[in-house]
Each structure stands twice: as structure tokens, then as C-alpha cells.
Amino acid sequence: MTITRADAVRLDAADPLAGLRDRFDIPEGVVYLDGNSLGAPPRAVAGALAAFADDWRRDLIGAWGSAGWGGLAARLGTRVARLVGAAEDEVIVTDTTSGNLFKLLVAACRMRPGRSRVLIEAANFPSDLYVAQGVCELLGLELGYLDEGAPLDETVAVVVHSHVDFRTGEIADMAGLTARAHDVGALMLWDLCHSAGAIPVDLTGAGADLAVGCTYKYLNGGPGSPAYAYVAGRLQDRVRQPITGWGGHARRFAMAREFEPAPGTARLQVSQAPVIGMVALDAALDAFEGVTVEALRDKAASLGELFVALAAERLPALRLVSPRDPAARGSQVSFAHPAAERILAEAAERGVVGDFRPPETMRFGFAPLYVRHVDVYEAVERIAAVVPA
Incomplete structure (x- = not known):
């Protein structure tokens, strides 16, 4: 018919x-029909950015407190967590997807000392491939490709995989692949860029260890809007990320000489938050309220x-x-x-x-x-x- x-x-x-x-x-x-590359602009964003400009003009540096800029990374993490099946304290909004992937991939390899290999899918988004290649070169590890027959065994430190294939849209078996990685003692790191905000994601139910994702596709945060990172609660105190900047210090304003990691996912921050982008994302996420x-x-x-x-x-x-x-x-x-x-x-x-x-x-x-x-x-x-x- x-x-x-x-x-x-x-x-x-x-x-x-x-x-x-x-x-x-x-x-x-x-x-x-290109929201899987860049989401359309929510109407609320323009007003939020105008209010941001007013806060900056009126309160200057005081707006970090009066306008709540200082808490945006954690607050936005809580809002994203609902959409990816995570606990409120397991997600933080910071940096870029590639930057977060680098940090978590290095941290994962550090949590599996003595293992010599990282696995990824050759069909993954190229940026993920390049980051994984760079990390393996940096740490002296071998990179293998799951979809080209590389074995998943006890030599593997971490497996990196996209939840949704960026070319075909095929959904990976998150729970199944995570279980396979855990069976050989490897950690599992998921890329959620093409799934969060459009289809259900259950990081907790799948037993996932780590995840990254962008906010400018289905989450509609705008071009280059800040990304997010997920660390399961059971691993947060063990994460040693390689870019130990002031933003991830436990006592920023003590201005200590030595780095002391902040508790939880806050340690994944590097420097000052990109406030303009975070304000826009905060307004964009309002579109998901009640859904x-x-x-x-x-x-x-x-x-x-x-x-x-x-x-x-x-x-x-x-x-x-x-x-x-x-x-x-x-x-x-x-x-x-x-x-x-x-x-x-x-x-x-x-x-x-x-x-x-x-x-x-x-x-x-x-x-x-x-x-x-x-x-x-x-x-x-x-x-x-x-x-x-």
C-alpha cells in the first residue's frame, strides 16, 4: 500500500x-536530518547567552559565584547522567570528546599494568582511532582492531568501542561486549556520541567502566559544545588521568605546589571550564525536561x-x-x-x-x-x- x-x-x-x-x-x-552531526538550536539558548553576557557585565569575576558558573561542570554532568543510565556523580562535563578519550584511555591502561594491548574497532570514528594510536605510541602498547580479528584476551588492558556506528547506525551490544572484556580482566570504554539523547543508554546496567561523548549532536549544545566523561563509581578513586591541571586539583585555591586529585569525576577537569559553551548546553538540555x-x-x-x-x-x-x-x-x-x-x-x-x-x-x-x-x-x-x- x-x-x-x-x-x-x-x-x-x-x-x-x-x-x-x-x-x-x-x-x-x-x-x-543532520542532527546526528549537529543538533538544531533550542530557542532557550539565545536568551541564556544574553543573560550570561549580562551576568558577566554586571558581576565581573563575582559571577563565578553569583551566576553559578563554578558549579556548571558537575551540574551538567548530573543532567547528562540521566540520559546515559549513570548515577548523578558519575558524569562530568568538560573538555572535548577526544581530550576525554585520551585521559580515560591512559587512565585505563594505568589501571591494568603489565598488559600490552589496547583494542578498538577499525570502523570507529577516525578521531577515536587517532587518539588510541597516539596513546599506544605514548605508552609503548600495541593497538589491535576487534573487527579485523584481533583477539580479546588477557593481554588486553582496555577495549574502546562506539555504542552506535557513525556510518551505518548499527547499535553495539553494550552489555555483551562489556562482559566479554571483563571476562579477560580488561576495562571497557564506550563512545556515546551517536546515541545519547536519541536512544536509551544503560551504562550502569551494562557494567560499563568508562565512557565519553559529545553534546553537539542529539543533545543540541551547539558547535563544539563541551563534552562529557563517565567513570563508574567503583573506579573513581583509582583514575589517574595524565593531564593534571589546576581544574582537577582537590584544593584549587590553596595554590599548592604538588598535584592532589579532586575526588570523583572532578579530577578529570584540566583548566577553567568553557563557561559560554556550558551555559548554552545547560539551556539546550532544558528541551529534554519531562521526556x-x-x-x-x-x-x-x-x-x-x-x-x-x-x-x-x-x-x-x-x-x-x-x-x-x-x-x-x-x-x-x-x-x-x-x-x-x-x-x-x-x-x-x-x-x-x-x-x-x-x-x-x-x-x-x-x-x-x-x-x-x-x-x-x-x-x-x-x-x-x-x-x-
């Missing part, structure tokens, strides 16, 4: 999250299924590279076509914003807070007009 625009409208009418789109500022006529991760997942799956069904009807030239089972993929659907880059460029001229990954992959992300079913319908209609016969 042919899917019509009226079908999409009916799905939106029954969507319990439909009203949340009003929390975002999206240009008229644009179908934005469960289960509701986000249901909406994302519905949007993805509609896109896949419509593509099967109207875009037969595209090859699905994401898992067909919606339970096996995150909040994106990827297709391949030899002319993928040109198709996306021409679709953008028609107001559909997707994402290209070489050599021929088109990614379409479905941020459940603001993407509608009718957006998905319009996107396929417009893309069909530019796909070669």
Missing part, C-alpha cells in the same frame, strides 16, 4: 512528543521506519546500509549510492539537509525532539526528484 502525506500527518497527530518541536528554532521550509529516553527511542524508531518504507517505494536506486531491524540501529538511517555526494548537494538546494560520508554513504538523522513524520515524507519526495533513474 502506497504511503501518503496524510499518513505522515496522522502519525504526527498521534505523536506524544510533537509539541517539543516548538522548543527549537528551525528555518521555515528546511527539513533538517523519557524510552519516548525518544519510540519516536526515533518510528521516524526511521517511515523513511526506510518510503525509500523502498520511491528511492529504489538507494541501497540500505543500516540494519533493517529498527531495534538494531540508532536514530539514523544510511544509504549508499555512487552519486551520493551530488544527490545530497542537490537535495540541500531543495531544503533537505542530510550528511555525506565517503565514498558513497548518505546519512539521515532523526532527532526525535524536533523531526516530524511529515518532514520525513517531504525529504523523500524532494530526494526522489534528484536521484538518477
Whole structure:
């Protein structure tokens, strides 16, 4: 049976999250399906940044206390923790994803002295690969690739893995892989960049040790917004991160000569927090208030299924590279076509914003807070007009 625009409208009418789109500022006529790269701006952010400027002008350095700047890293960590299945004191917002990965990867290797190898997936996001390569060079360790047959055994100190594959959207078995790592005494470090804020993440339930993630995709914190790091409570006092800056000192204003790590995840901080970015992220996270991760997942799956069904009807030239089972993929659907880059460029001229990954992959992300079913319908209609016969 042919899917019509009226079908999409009916799905939106029954969507319990439909009203949340009003929390975002999206240009008229644009179908934005690239929230898996950069989230759309929540309306609250502009006002929060204006208030920040007023606080700075009025209170100057005193705004660290009066405006609460000093507590942003921990407070935002608490807000993110709800979305990744962690305890409130197990997440801190600080630095970048790559910076946090470096710190936690070195710390993990230090917690497993005598082990000679680090494992990662060759299909991981390139930045993760580069950080892992650099850490292994720094520490004199061997780097192996899980998806190329490297063995997971007692020589492995830590395994690094993405929860959602950035190209295909495939969801990894977090609990299963974590258990495999623990069976050989290795630690497990997860990258949550393409999952947090769109699908359920259960770090506690999976027994995960460490995790990192960005906030500018589904969390909508803005370009280059500060990242976050997770350390399971049972490991926090054992983490010795390599960039021991003033921000992670237990008694900052004692101005002591020797470094003394702060308790808990606070020791992962390096220097002054990027307050402007944190203020924007704090306002952006308001868009998640009153929303469960289960509701986000249901909406994302519905949007993805509609896109896949419509593509099967109207875009037969595209090859699905994401898992067909919606339970096996995150909040994106990827297709391949030899002319993928040109198709996306021409679709953008028609107001559909997707994402290209070489050599021929088109990614379409479905941020459940603001993407509608009718957006998905319009996107396929417009893309069909530019796909070669």
C-alpha cells in the first residue's frame, strides 16, 4: 500500500512528543536530518547567552559565584547522567570528546599494568582511532582492531568501542561486549556520541567502566559544545588521568605546589571550564525536561521506519546500509549510492539537509525532539526528484 502525506500527518497527530518541536528554532521550509552531526538550536539558548553576557557585565569575576558558573561542570554532568543510565556523580562535563578519550584511555591502561594491548574497532570514528594510536605510541602498547580479528584476551588492558556506528547506525551490544572484556580482566570504554539523547543508554546496567561523548549532536549544545566523561563509581578513586591541571586539583585555591586529585569525576577537569559553551548546553538540555529516553527511542524508531518504507517505494536506486531491524540501529538511517555526494548537494538546494560520508554513504538523522513524520515524507519526495533513474 502506497504511503501518503496524510499518513505522515496522522502519525504526527498521534505523536506524544510533537509539541517539543516548538522548543527549537528551525528555518521555515528546511527539513533538517543532520542532527546526528549537529543538533538544531533550542530557542532557550539565545536568551541564556544574553543573560550570561549580562551576568558577566554586571558581576565581573563575582559571577563565578553569583551566576553559578563554578558549579556548571558537575551540574551538567548530573543532567547528562540521566540520559546515559549513570548515577548523578558519575558524569562530568568538560573538555572535548577526544581530550576525554585520551585521559580515560591512559587512565585505563594505568589501571591494568603489565598488559600490552589496547583494542578498538577499525570502523570507529577516525578521531577515536587517532587518539588510541597516539596513546599506544605514548605508552609503548600495541593497538589491535576487534573487527579485523584481533583477539580479546588477557593481554588486553582496555577495549574502546562506539555504542552506535557513525556510518551505518548499527547499535553495539553494550552489555555483551562489556562482559566479554571483563571476562579477560580488561576495562571497557564506550563512545556515546551517536546515541545519547536519541536512544536509551544503560551504562550502569551494562557494567560499563568508562565512557565519553559529545553534546553537539542529539543533545543540541551547539558547535563544539563541551563534552562529557563517565567513570563508574567503583573506579573513581583509582583514575589517574595524565593531564593534571589546576581544574582537577582537590584544593584549587590553596595554590599548592604538588598535584592532589579532586575526588570523583572532578579530577578529570584540566583548566577553567568553557563557561559560554556550558551555559548554552545547560539551556539546550532544558528541551529534554519531562521526556523519557524510552519516548525518544519510540519516536526515533518510528521516524526511521517511515523513511526506510518510503525509500523502498520511491528511492529504489538507494541501497540500505543500516540494519533493517529498527531495534538494531540508532536514530539514523544510511544509504549508499555512487552519486551520493551530488544527490545530497542537490537535495540541500531543495531544503533537505542530510550528511555525506565517503565514498558513497548518505546519512539521515532523526532527532526525535524536533523531526516530524511529515518532514520525513517531504525529504523523500524532494530526494526522489534528484536521484538518477
